[in-house]
Amino acid sequence: MKQVLFAILFFLITLLTSAQTKVGGKVLDEFGDPIAFANVVFKNSKEGVITNENGIFYFESDQDYSTLVISFVGFETQEIPLKKGLNSNLKIVLIQGTTLKEVVVYTGKTSKKNNPALDILRKIWERKRKNGLYMFDQYKYDKYEKVEFDMNTIDSSFMSSKVFKGMEFIFDNIDTSRITGKTFLPIFINESVSEVYGDNVKKKHKEILKANKNSGFGNGDGVNTFIKDLYADYNIYDNYLKFFDKDFVSPLSRTGIHVYNYVLNDSMFIDNKWCYNIVYYPRRKNELTFKGDFWVNDTTFAIKKINLEASKSANINWVKEIYIEQEFEVLNDSVFLLKRDYMMSDFSFSKKEESKGVYGKRTTVVKNHVFNEPKEDKFYRQEVNFYDNSVFNKPEEFWQENRFEKLNENEAGIYKMLDTLQTVPKFKRIYDLATILGSGYIQVGNVDFGPIFSTFGYNDVEGQRIRIGGRTYFGPHDKWRIQGYTAYGFRDQQFKYGISGRWMVNPNNRLILSVGNRRDVEQMGVSLTTSNDVLGRSFASSALFASGVNNQLTSVNLTTLGFEIEPLKNFTFQTNFTYRTLKSASSEFSLDYYTDITQSEIKSEVKQSEINLVAEYTPKRKTLGYGVDRMDVDFNYARVFLSYSNGFKGVLDSDFNYQKLQFYYRQPALVGGFGRLFTTFETGKIFGEVPLGLMGVIPGNQSWFVIENTYNLLNYYDFVADEYASLHFEHHFNGRLFSRVPYLRKLNLREIVGIKGVYGRVSDRNKLLNASGLNYIAPEDVYWEYHAGIGNIFKVLRIDCAWRGSYLDMPDARKFAVRASFGFYF
Incomplete structure (x- = not known):
C-alpha cells in the first residue's frame, strides 16, 4: 500500500513539475571566489539571468530544459546537465580561458578609456530621443497593469505559527519567485486596463482608465499608503529613476559613466537583430545604483532587453530588493517599443537574506500601437476628478477577454482566498492593525x-x-x-x-x-x-x-x-x-x-x-x-x-x-x-x-x-x-x-x-x-x-x-x- 501511495504521489509531482524547470546555485572561479555578473541561461533559449555580486543566481521557466549554460568574459563556457523540475544549490566552477583573442577583460573598476562598452553607451545617448515613441508625433496604445502583494520566505515554521491557526487554507496558494527563488504567498492583487495617448509635439500625455479590479483589501488608507509607492513612473533612458522617493542613477544615464562599471560581455541575434550585451555594476557601494545587463541593437542603439537590480548596499530603508525587467518588441527595422515592464520590490525590516518580508510587484503589458493620429488640445485636458463607477464593476467575462496576460493558478486564487479570509476574524484583526499603523x-x-x-x-x-x-x-x-x-x-x-x-x-x-x-x-x-x-x-x-x-x-x-x-x-x-x-x-x-x-x-x-x-x-x-x-x-x-x-x-x-x-x-x-x-x-x-x-x-x-x-x-x-x-x-x-x-x-x-x-x-x-x-x-x-x-x-x-x-x-x-x-x- 505504501508503494502505491508513493507511486501516486510521485506521479502527481511529476505532472506538476514536468512543464517547469527551476535552477539555483552559485558560480565560482578556480580559487573559490564568487563570479559576479556571469551569464546563466538555458541552452538554446533566451531565458536567463546574471549572477549577483555574490555569484548567486536563481530563475525558472515554464518550459522543460535539460542544459544550463554559464559564461563570463575571460572564462571558458560551462554546460551543466539538468534534471527535470528543481535543480537547487548548484556549485559551478568556471575555468579561466587561455585561448581568448582580442578580448579585453575588465575586473573591478573598468577604465573610462578604450572601453568598447562606453562607445556603445555614447551611441545610446545620441539616439535616446529618436527611439521608440519619440519617433512619432502622436501615439496611442492599450495598457494592462497588474499590482500584487505577496508575503515571502514562507517556510514550515512560518506556516505552523499560531498566528495562522484557522487560516491554514491560505497556504494552498504558495508559489516560488523566479527572481529570488523564495517561496511566497499572494495576498493582494489589483488589475487595470487603460488607453494611453500622447503627443510628442505638444508634449501632452493622457491615460484613460477603462477597467479596474481589486482583491477587496485595497480600499483603506492604510493599504494605499504602501500601494502608492509601486506606481512610480520611470523611463530607463532618463538620467535618474525615482523609486520610493529616491533618485537612482539609470545605467543609461549620461552620468552613469561616473558611477557604473561597464563591460561588453556578448553579442548575438535577438529577433533577427544583432545586439550587444553590456553588463554594468556600481563603482562604489551604498550609492543609489543598480546592477544588471542590457541588450542593445547595433544600428539603432535602442534597448532590446534590460534588467536592473538595486544594489543591496544602496542607501534605502525597508526595501531589500528592487528588480526591474523591460522587454522591447521590434515593430519594423527601426522601431523598438516597450512591450513588457516588470517591477518587484521586497519590503522587509532587515536586508538579511533569510529575513521575511512582502513582495510588491507590478507588471505592465502594452500592445495595439497606433501612430500619428493627432487629437485636439481639449482632448488632453486632464479630468480633475473623473470617477466612473462602472469602471470598477466589470464582470469576470470582461477580464477574461481583456487581460493581456492570463493570471497563473495562484494569482487567480487570490480573489477567492481573500473573499474567504474576510470571514476569518483573526485575519481581519491583523489587517485592521496594519491599517491603523498606516493611516x-x-x-x-x-x-x-x-x-x-x-x-x-x-x-x-x-x-x-x-x-x-x-x-x-x-x-x-x-x-x-x-x-x-x-x-x-x-x-x-x-x-x-x-x-x-x-x-x-x-x-x-x-x-x-x-x-x-x-x-x-x-x-x-x-x-x-x-x-x-x-x-x-x-x-x-x-x-x-x-x-x-x-x-x-x-x-x-x-x-x-x-x-x-x-x-x-x-x-x-x-x-x-x-x-x-x-x-x-x-x-x-x-x-x-x-x-x-x-x-x-x-x-x-x-x-x-x-x-x-x-x-x-x-x-x-x-x-x-x-x-x-x-x-x-x-x-x-x-x-x-x-x-x-x-x-x-x-x-x-x-x-x-x-x-x-x-x-x-x-x-x-x-x-x-x-x-x-x-x-x-x-x-x-x-x-x-x-x-x-x-x-x-x-x-x-x-x-x-x-x-x-x-x-x-x-x-x-x-x-x-x-x-x-x-x-x-x-x-x-x-x-x-x-x-x-x-x-x-x-x-x-x-x-x-x-x-x-x-x-x-x-x-x-x-x-x-x-x-x-x-x-x-x-x-x-x-x-x-x-x-x-x-x-x-x-x-x-x-x-x-x-x-x-x-x-x-x-x-x-x-x-x-x-x-x-x-x-x-x-
Whole structure:
C-alpha cells in the first residue's frame, strides 16, 4: 500500500513539475571566489539571468530544459546537465580561458578609456530621443497593469505559527519567485486596463482608465499608503529613476559613466537583430545604483532587453530588493517599443537574506500601437476628478477577454482566498492593525477614531492635554465627511473642541463646500503663511518636549464657511469667510491694543471677520482617491500659493479694516545626482492697522524637533512684521557624501545642510497700536541661521545642529540648538 501511495504521489509531482524547470546555485572561479555578473541561461533559449555580486543566481521557466549554460568574459563556457523540475544549490566552477583573442577583460573598476562598452553607451545617448515613441508625433496604445502583494520566505515554521491557526487554507496558494527563488504567498492583487495617448509635439500625455479590479483589501488608507509607492513612473533612458522617493542613477544615464562599471560581455541575434550585451555594476557601494545587463541593437542603439537590480548596499530603508525587467518588441527595422515592464520590490525590516518580508510587484503589458493620429488640445485636458463607477464593476467575462496576460493558478486564487479570509476574524484583526499603523485611525463601523498620534500633548498653559477625535469613513471616495475632536487640559481645566463638515457637490471639478468651528488654545505665529483649516493645529501648540517658557498661547474661537473648486488639474481656487475671536490664554501673555489714537483705551480681545481668496497650483502632484479627501502619492512637487485677505470692521462687531497679501513657493529640485534641494520662498504684506493677534509673526521653534519653515534659534514672538520676505534652502544629499567615506558608508547615514533667512519691517502705525507690552522687533537687518544634520540614524532618526548667523546680541539669544525628528522613510 505504501508503494502505491508513493507511486501516486510521485506521479502527481511529476505532472506538476514536468512543464517547469527551476535552477539555483552559485558560480565560482578556480580559487573559490564568487563570479559576479556571469551569464546563466538555458541552452538554446533566451531565458536567463546574471549572477549577483555574490555569484548567486536563481530563475525558472515554464518550459522543460535539460542544459544550463554559464559564461563570463575571460572564462571558458560551462554546460551543466539538468534534471527535470528543481535543480537547487548548484556549485559551478568556471575555468579561466587561455585561448581568448582580442578580448579585453575588465575586473573591478573598468577604465573610462578604450572601453568598447562606453562607445556603445555614447551611441545610446545620441539616439535616446529618436527611439521608440519619440519617433512619432502622436501615439496611442492599450495598457494592462497588474499590482500584487505577496508575503515571502514562507517556510514550515512560518506556516505552523499560531498566528495562522484557522487560516491554514491560505497556504494552498504558495508559489516560488523566479527572481529570488523564495517561496511566497499572494495576498493582494489589483488589475487595470487603460488607453494611453500622447503627443510628442505638444508634449501632452493622457491615460484613460477603462477597467479596474481589486482583491477587496485595497480600499483603506492604510493599504494605499504602501500601494502608492509601486506606481512610480520611470523611463530607463532618463538620467535618474525615482523609486520610493529616491533618485537612482539609470545605467543609461549620461552620468552613469561616473558611477557604473561597464563591460561588453556578448553579442548575438535577438529577433533577427544583432545586439550587444553590456553588463554594468556600481563603482562604489551604498550609492543609489543598480546592477544588471542590457541588450542593445547595433544600428539603432535602442534597448532590446534590460534588467536592473538595486544594489543591496544602496542607501534605502525597508526595501531589500528592487528588480526591474523591460522587454522591447521590434515593430519594423527601426522601431523598438516597450512591450513588457516588470517591477518587484521586497519590503522587509532587515536586508538579511533569510529575513521575511512582502513582495510588491507590478507588471505592465502594452500592445495595439497606433501612430500619428493627432487629437485636439481639449482632448488632453486632464479630468480633475473623473470617477466612473462602472469602471470598477466589470464582470469576470470582461477580464477574461481583456487581460493581456492570463493570471497563473495562484494569482487567480487570490480573489477567492481573500473573499474567504474576510470571514476569518483573526485575519481581519491583523489587517485592521496594519491599517491603523498606516493611516493613524481606528475604524469602528463607518467611523474612524483618531488620529491616534495626536492623543497626548503638553504646553505651559494646558499642562498635560488629552485629545479624542474621529471622522466619518465609508471609503476612500467619500463625497462628504464630518470630523471633529474634543480635548481637555489638566492645568487650565478646560474642554476644547473642533468640528468640521465638507461636502463635494460636484465631483468633476471638485466643488467642495465646508463649514466648521473650533474653540481651542494654540500657539500663534508658527507659520508665515496663514491657513483656514478649521481643525488645523500646529505641532508647537502641544509639543511633549519644549525648550524655554511656552506660555504665549492664544485662546481661539474660529468659525469658517467656504468653498473650493479645481477648474483645472492641480489648480485650486478657494474662498472662505471666517470670524474669529482672539484673547490671551495666559496671564503672563497679552494681546492688548489701543483702541484710540490718544492711547487712552485698551482692549484685550480681538473680534475679526475676514474674507480670504486663495489660488494654489501644484504641478505634477499625484493623488489617490476621488473623494472629498485625497492622499498625496509623494511630496516632490512644486507648490505655488497666493492668498488675499480682507478684514471688515463693523461686520459682526469686527474691530479692524485691513488687507493682507501673501505668496508662498516651494520647489524640490534634483541637483545633478547629488540629492534634492528644497527651496522655499515666502513673502507678504499687511495693508492697514492690526494688533498683535493679527500681526505677522516670524515663526520660532521652541520644541526639540525639526519643524519645517520655522527658525530653530528663535523663540515665539522674537520678531514680528507686517511685511516680510523669507527664503529657505535645504539640501538632502541622501548619503552621497558618506558613501565615499570608509567605515561610514556601512551605516547608510544621510547628510542634510540648510540655510534660511528672513527680512521684515513693522509700520509706525502698528507700533502705536501695540499695548501688549511686547517690544516689536522686526528683522530689518535680515535674520539668518544655518544648520547641518545627519539623517537615517537607526533608519528612523534625524539630528540637526543649528547655528545663529545674526542678531547675536539680542537678549537671551540662542546661538546653538539641536533638533531631532523621527519618521519611517525609504
